[in-house]
Amino acid sequence: MERIPHVINGELVSDAERYGPVFNPATGEQKKEVALASAARVEEAIAAARAALPGWRATxxxxxxxxxxxxxxxxxxxxxxxxxxxxxxxxxxxxxxxxxxxxxxxxxxxxxxxxxxxxxxxxxxx
CATH class of the missing domain: 1.20.58 (Methane Monooxygenase Hydroxylase; Chain G, domain 1)
Incomplete structure (x- = not known):
């Protein structure tokens, strides 16, 4: 089954411990799984966004x-x-x-x- 990873700093991060189902609402069939972020992974994403801001601001x-x-x-x-x-x-x-x-x-x-x-x-x- 296809797994949907996180994207942090332009990189695919697919080492999640937990995944949630992604259903096709029309059929009720589970088609994929999406990575559920830990608190540490969320903090990593926030830090990456904060680090990117000065570069974007200077663009x-x-x-x-x-x-x-x-x-x-x-x-x-x-x-x-x-x-x-x-x-x-x-x-x-x-x-x-x-x-x-x-x-x-x-x-x-x-x-x-x-x-x-x-x-x-x-x-x-x-």
Whole structure:
């Protein structure tokens, strides 16, 4: 049976002691198992996130925008696969799952447009 590991610092961590079942809500069949984190594993993930923050904070707005565009590209490419996962793991019909992905894409597109809002321009005589 497929096991879903944790991802910490970009690495798959699959040494969990406990796993929880992942059911297909449409059929009731268990399809996968997901790793359940210990308190120590959660603290490790928090520490990794804290360590990553200064680097992200120092990343230029142009570079951040490029990263978000790449994430958007990946979501667009893998949209059918992601919709199928949402359907099998959350019980959504395929069209609803695709709608969820579309809403996520809209958020990413908003984030990529923030550079224009932060340029510091002003409108004269308004």
């Amino acid at each position: 230029s707005l142009a570079r951040r925008t490029a990263i978000f565009f790449r994430v958007r590209e990946l979501l667009m490419q893998r949209r059918p696969e992601l919709a199928a996962l949402l359907t099998s793991e959350h019980g959504k019909v395929l069209s609803d799952a695709e709608g969820e992905i579309t809403r996520g894409l809209e958020n990413i597109e908003f984030a990529t447009g923030l550079s224009h809002a932060l340029k510091g321009e002003r409108s004269e005589q308004v």
